[in-house]
Amino acid sequence: MLSIKNLHASVEGKEILKGINLEINPGEVHAIMGPNGSGKSTLSQVLAGNEAYEVTSGEVLFNGENLLDKETEERAREGIFLAFQYPVEIPGVSNLQFLRTAVNAKRKHLGEPEMNAAEFMKLAREVSKQVDLNPDFLKRGVNEGFSGGEKKRNEIMQALLLQPKLAILDETDSGLDIDALKVASDGVNALRSADRAILMVTHYQRLLNHIVPDHVHVLAGGRIIKSGGRELALELEEKGYGWLGIKDEDDA
Ligand code: ADP
Ligand code: MG
Ligand code: MG
Numbered sequence: 001m002l003s004i005k006n007l008h009a010s011v012e013g014k015e016i017l018k019g020i021n022l023e024i025n026p027g028e029v030h031a032i033m034g035p036n037g038s039g040k041s042t043l044s045q046v047l048a049g050n051e052a053y054e055v056t057s058g059e060v061l062f063n064g065e066n067l068l069d070k071e072t073e074e075r076a077r078e079g080i081f082l083a084f085q086y087p088v089e090i091p092g093v094s095n096l097q098f099l100r101t102a103v104n105a106k107r108k109h110l111g112e113p114e115m116n117a118a119e120f121m122k123l124a125r126e127v128s129k130q131v132d133l134n135p136d137f138l139k140r141g142v143n144e145g146f147s148g149g150e151k152k153r154n155e156i157m158q159a160l161l162l163q164p165k166l167a168i169l170d171e172t173d174s175g176l177d178i179d180a181l182k183v184a185s186d187g188v189n190a191l192r193s194a195d196r197a198i199l200m201v202t203h204y205q206r207l208l209n210h211i212v213p214d215h216v217h218v219l220a221g222g223r224i225i226k227s228g229g230r231e232l233a234l235e236l237e238e239k240g241y242g243w244l245g246i247k248d249e250d251d252a
Contacts, residue, residue, distance in 0.1 A: 001026050001197050002047075002067075002166055007058035009046045015056070016042045018222035018225075024166070027041025027194045031208055031233060032201045035241050035248035036218035040201045041085050047199075048082035049075045060167070076102070077109040081166030083155035083172055090142035095154065098122060098142045103161055124161065130190065131157045132183045156187040167191055168199045173207040184221070185210030205237035215223045220246040 002024040009017040011106040024030055033143070034040050046053045048062065050070035060067040060154075067075065090098065115123070120189050125135045131153040132192045143151050152172055153155060157165050169188065177186055191198060206228070217224045218234040226232065227242060243249035 001057075001063060003061040005059045005061075006182060007043075007046070007060060008043060008056045010054045011042065011052060016053075016222050017046065020058070020219075020222075020224060021230060022217065022224065024197045024199065025110060026165075026197055027192075028202065028215065029198045029211065029213045030217065031194065031213040032199065032206070032217050032219050032224075033203065035235060035246055036203065037220045038219045038246075040203075040219055040243075041170055042097055042183075042222075044082055044085075045170050047075075047166075047168055048072060048080060054224045066199040073105075074225075077106055079106075081159050081164035081167045083152075083167070083169045085170040085174065087143050087155055089144050089146075091144045092137075094120065094139055094141050095142050096138040097125060098163055101136075102158070106162060124157075127157050127160045130160060131187045132180075133157060142196060146198055147251060149180045152176055153180065153184055153187070156184055156191075157193055163191075163242055164196065166197050166199065168201070170201045171203065172200070173202055181207065182210065205233040208233045208234065218244060218246075219243070 004022040005018050007020040008015060020043060031165065032040055032043065041052060046055060049070065055068055062078065099109065100115065102119045103120065107114055113215055123140050128135045128138060133150065133153050137150065137154065143154060146154060146158055152175060156172065172184055184205065188198065200207065200213060202208065212230055216228055216230060218226040
């Protein structure tokens with residue numbers, strides 16, 4: 001589904017990604033772990049098509065097509081979803097309106113009929129309960145005044161509504177207490193399916209106790225320096241990033 005070959009990317013003239021190689025198949029859950037500043041969010045943003053990041057070389061194929069040629073909106077329509085590490089607030093645009101527009105754009109792309117306001121409201125209310133968000137959040141401005149945890153749950157609600165082919169979740173665990181982490185993880189697990197792939201980006205292994213990945217990769221200094229199965233995340237938790245010769249501010 002996703003094939004990344006020797007990807008290099010820069011931001012403001014500084015090279016951040018220095019040759020990423022990654023293959024993701026439908027149905028798989030991959031975790032990208034790594035210390036702060038290693039390039040995890042940069043990789044997520046490059047895949048989603050954020051223009052602040054310049055791809056200087058390499059190739060990314062999504063379902064066999066060159067992803068890097070496509071605009072952000074096109075990538076979204078084709079099923080790439082990014083939940084931001086820092087979700088954006090869009091005051092004045094209701095969450096409900098925003099979500100319905102996104103869902104209908106995707107339905108249109110697939111040749112499916114658009115959902116009217118009443119149909120969508122019914123669906124959105126069900127999904128909001130699934131992530132333990134009060135349906136009143138649907139009427140508020142997108143992420144406007146939401147707490148950190150509410151923003152994260154709102155992002156997962158978006159993913160559940162959009163049903164993307166590839167969901168990239170950047171630090172979905174940050175700012176969540178244990179209960180919210182459980183709810184958010186249940187939401188992500190509900191997204192798991194044979195025809196969907198999930199790329200989880202996380203600094204900490206605790207999220208991976210709830211969302212068990214098929215593959216784990218360690219990103220450091222803009223390169224994947226180690227890949228393995230779930231046990232790699234457990235090993236990292238036990239030994240810290242220092243075990244791999246990487247500096248991390250959270251390692252004692
Ligand atoms: P991580 O998500 O692993 O913590 P990031 O991808 O956010 O790492 O950042 C990697 C490096 O790129 C850092 O040195 C960061 O300061 C830099 N960087 C990322 N985004 C930007 C940006 N928009 N402008 C300037 N520097 C950036
Ligand atoms: Mg960071
Ligand atoms: Mg980050």
